[in-house]
Amino acid sequence: MQRAERCADEPKLQRPRLEVADILRTFGEAHRAKYGLTPEQQRVLDDILACRTERLGGHLDVCDQCGHEVPSYNSCRNRHCMKCQSLRQAKWVVDRMQRILPVPYFHVVFTVPSELRPLARRNRRRFYTLLFEAASRTLLELSHDPARLGATPGVTAVLHTWKRDLTFHPHVHCIVTGGGLAPDGASWVRPRYEGRFLFPVRVISDLFRGKLLDRLNAAFEAGELLLGDGDEAVERQAFAELKDTLYRKKWVVYAKRPFAGPKQVLRYLGLYTHRVGISNDRLVNVDAHGVTFGTKDGGTATVPGVEFIRRLLLHVLPNRFVKIRHYGLHAPRNVNTKLELARSLLAAEGHVAAPTPVPSSWSELLEQVTGRDPRRCPVCKKGTLVRFALDTTTGKLTPVSLPRPDS
Numbered sequence: 001m002q003r004a005e006r007c008a009d010e011p012k013l014q015r016p017r018l019e020v021a022d023i024l025r026t027f028g029e030a031h032r033a034k035y036g037l038t039p040e041q042q043r044v045l046d047d048i049l050a051c052r053t054e055r056l057g058g059h060l061d062v063c064d065q066c067g068h069e070v071p072s073y074n075s076c077r078n079r080h081c082m083k084c085q086s087l088r089q090a091k092w093v094v095d096r097m098q099r100i101l102p103v104p105y106f107h108v109v110f111t112v113p114s115e116l117r118p119l120a121r122r123n124r125r126r127f128y129t130l131l132f133e134a135a136s137r138t139l140l141e142l143s144h145d146p147a148r149l150g151a152t153p154g155v156t157a158v159l160h161t162w163k164r165d166l167t168f169h170p171h172v173h174c175i176v177t178g179g180g181l182a183p184d185g186a187s188w189v190r191p192r193y194e195g196r197f198l199f200p201v202r203v204i205s206d207l208f209r210g211k212l213l214d215r216l217n218a219a220f221e222a223g224e225l226l227l228g229d230g231d232e233a234v235e236r237q238a239f240a241e242l243k244d245t246l247y248r249k250k251w252v253v254y255a256k257r258p259f260a261g262p263k264q265v266l267r268y269l270g271l272y273t274h275r276v277g278i279s280n281d282r283l284v285n286v287d288a289h290g291v292t293f294g295t296k297d298g299g300t301a302t303v304p305g306v307e308f309i310r311r312l313l314l315h316v317l318p319n320r321f322v323k324i325r326h327y328g329l330h331a332p333r334n335v336n337t338k339l340e341l342a343r344s345l346l347a348a349e350g351h352v353a354a355p356t357p358v359p360s361s362w363s364e365l366l367e368q369v370t371g372r373d374p375r376r377c378p379v380c381k382k383g384t385l386v387r388f389a390l391d392t393t394t395g396k397l398t399p400v401s402l403p404r405p406d407s
Contacts, residue, residue, distance in 0.1 A: 027309055047080075052073040057074050061387050063384070064386050070378070078101070092274065105257060107254075108256070111253070112170060112171065122226045133211075154175055158336075
């Protein structure tokens with residue numbers, strides 16, 4: 001699948017040679033015939049195919065010096081689209097950085113054993129909700145324990161559902177403050193293991209396992225989980241055996257060393273919060289044999305085109321499901337009260353976070369993300385691009401009005 005050669009006079013655009021939309025156009029019908037689509041999956045595929053094409057309309061940027069024209073089409077803004085996350089991610093990060101405290105932050109990742117993945121696929125909304133609950137309550141309970149911290153931390157949690165090869169692997173990334181606000185609000189309490197780790201990994205893992213399995217058991221007893229198509233007795237036996245297996249198994253929780261400071265937290269937030277299963281930049285090749293894409297540590301994987309789409313759609317979230325959640329000091333009800341109290345206590349100790357510049361426009365935000373001024377002409381490097389709306393009523397993209405280059 002090759003793109004047409006560019007004109008020699010045309011400036012080089014920073015876009016991937018291949019896009020997921022190309023794969024959908026080539027293998028989409030074959031996938032639909034084999035697997036079918038849910039309404040949510042259909043909407044995602046439609047939006048990715050339409051994103052930044054004439055179907056969504058757009059505008060024309062014209063250089064006020066040399067007259068160079070740059071057509072730009074509108075984005076679909078679907079949260080699963082690999083072309084629509086950069087600006088949204090940057091804005092979210094800038095807003096969130098206003099709440100970062102001048103303390104070390106820890107990175108904790110809660111994963112679930114492979115035996116739970118079939119249950120998670122059949123009960124996505126309920127399972128993801130319980131996963132968030134178990135992970136957040138684990139961190140808050142350990143933090144509130146006077147023997148470990150005895151304070152309320154700030155926690156931001158992000159759901160991911162994939163591995164680098166696009167297989168299904170639900171897990172939650174958490175950013176946790178290194179310490180917390182004392183119950184009486186009079187002091188900032190630092191962790192016992194400050195500079196090394198938040199809590200012992202074995203303690204986190206065992207508590208998380210108990211909390212998630214207890215919640216799954218309650219949901220099963222309430223009839224909120226589907227295991228299969230068997231009768232009630234068969235499902236009860238299968239669920240009991242699954243629980244026994246999971247209680248005996250060691251669960252994996254990754255607790256990484258603390259970030260060096262707020263700037264490192266910002267980089268983390270930018271990498272993880274609005275990431276989708278795969279980016280266009282990871283696509284290596286597409287042909288009749290399948291799709292080749294980058295995986296972990298410079299490796300690649302090749303799968304048939306229909307299988308690639310099947311894996312991609314495993315990560316479509318339930319409609320309106322919130323994938324980024326905040327707890328403790330980061331919870332919405334606390335950001336203007338307890339979080340600000342913690343900030344003032346830290347400031348009194350001489351710990352003040354450097355202010356984060358807030359872009360005043362989309363162009364400043366885009367320049368912050370890409371490192372280039374989107375208003376500067378890519379050809380003459382001197383002119384400013386002036387934007388004009390495009391008229392799509394005729395089916396062809398033509399500018400509503402254009403100035404003369406020398407006007």
